[in-house]
Amino acid sequence: MKNKLKLIIIFVSLIFCFIIFYKGLDKSNTYTPKTNIEKSLPTFKAKDFSLNTYVNSENIFSEENYYIVNIWASWCVPCRKEHPLLMELNKNQSIKLIGLNYKDNLSNAKKFINELGNPYGQILIDKDGTLAVEFGAYGVPESFLIDKNKKIIKKIIGPINKEIIEEIKLIIK
Amino acid sequence: MKTLKFFLIISLSIGSFQLKSEEKNDEFKNRILKNIRCLICQGQSVYDSESDFASSIKLIVNKMIDDGMSEDQVYKFLREKYGDWVIYEPELNKNTYILWLLPLLLFMIGGAIMIKKLNFKN
Secondary structure: OHHHHHHHHHHHHHHHHHHHHHHHHHOOOOOOOOOOOOEEOOOOEEEEOOOOOEEEHHHHOOOOOEEEEEEEOOOOHHHHHHHHHHHHHOOOOOEEEEEEEEOOOHHHHHHHHHHHOOOOOEEEEEOOOHHHHHHOOOOOOEEEEEOOOOEEEEEEEOOOOHHHHHHHHHHHO | OHHHHHHHHHHHHHHHHHHHHHHHHHHHHHHHHHOEEOOOOOOOEOOOOOOHHHHHHHHHHHHHHHOOOOHHHHHHHHHHHHOHHHEOOOOOOOOOHHHHHHHHHHHHHHHHHHHHHHHHHO
């Protein structure tokens, strides 16, 4: 009886270890952030790119509209790639684009906008990257879709592509 | 001359006291930074990393500590932004009960078995 119990305990422990390791094999050891999130919009104060004055987040997101906060920089190659799509998205009346210029040189950033066009209703300067942290971003380019209730409903990691544009259009319809 | 010596001693001791408290503050900040995972570099803490992400987090943590926030408040802020993964030391909650309690449970079972065996031998 005792031996049987011992065997059962060993067997159960082995099964338990097997399940843990098997599950661990499937899991990626790199960070994969959740993209379908619902978070409140952070409150912040940031410098306006063109006016060079400070603006409050309440004033930036004051309209009852969908917003896209797009983190970009002139030194970021994928940002250049997604820019034409942002220009296209800007034609949609039910969404407003807010740019967050991340750790960039101001004159280079202006050159970038002059060269490729300005899809943003407003651009904010994030000189040290702390504003991007407020949004929960960890790289560039990154975009956040904000709904009419001022909630972040989607996080887009990496450059925006055509599929994502279609997805956004479906959400804001 | 005596007053000069007195002021010299006072200013030196104030200086060393400030230096010590600054050192303590830096140690405290570093301890926090070592417990924050750099999300874009594999296996490195924010303290060890030189990435853009890590440098922004370092700035935020420094500011929060200078503003008088506690270690827990810093972790809470980062957890809200990036989830539990960003902190190396997992919080005790319903998802981590097994993680925290299993070693303790195994230790107790092992201890009980040892005591039982020793008693049996005696």
